[in-house]
Amino acid sequence: MKHLLVIAALFVSTMGFAQSSQEEVDLLQSLYGMQKKDIVADFIKLEGPQKDAFWEIYDAYELERKVLGQRRVNLLSTYAEFYSSLNDDATDILIKEMNDITITNDKLIAKYYGKLKKKAGVKAAAQFVQIESYLLSDMRATVLEEIPFIGELD
Numbered sequence: 001m002k003h004l005l006v007i008a009a010l011f012v013s014t015m016g017f018a019q020s021s022q023e024e025v026d027l028l029q030s031l032y033g034m035q036k037k038d039i040v041a042d043f044i045k046l047e048g049p050q051k052d053a054f055w056e057i058y059d060a061y062e063l064e065r066k067v068l069g070q071r072r073v074n075l076l077s078t079y080a081e082f083y084s085s086l087n088d089d090a091t092d093i094l095i096k097e098m099n100d101i102t103i104t105n106d107k108l109i110a111k112y113y114g115k116l117k118k119k120a121g122v123k124a125a126a127q128f129v130q131i132e133s134y135l136l137s138d139m140r141a142t143v144l145e146e147i148p149f150i151g152e153l154d
Contacts, residue, residue, distance in 0.1 A: 053119035
């Protein structure tokens with residue numbers, strides 16, 4: 001039970017990457033020692049109009065991504081809260097929501113790849129996909145290392 005309380009606190013504090021930008025900053029800084037936008041800027045080097053277009057589109061992407069992140073935080077909070085009493089129906093609902101969030105996130109990245117490709121070029125758009133996919137995977141892995149598998153604590 002103590003392990004589950006730690007997990008719930010972890011969800012609320014570190015997976016808040018989608019809930020608030022400060023919590024995302026904290027998680028990314030703990031992983032990489034810098035803020036997300038700095039990480040992206042360090043990876044994607046642009047100048048002039050391409051740079052301006054990239055960051056305008058990227059900022060719009062971040063606004064949409066944070067909405068999905070809130071869904072992820074809510075899902076993780078629900079998982080932590082009801083972990084000990086998950087039945088088949090509740091587990092199925094959680095997994096379906098997780099899959100929907102993942103699919104929606106992938107579609108969002110693809111949508112912004114298209115926008116970035118038109119305004120900032122194919123290379124910058126491809127780098128966007130790479131860095132976003134990497135950061136998202138790394139943050140997911142960090143959290144998944146700390147949460148129990150379904151049935152693990154039974």
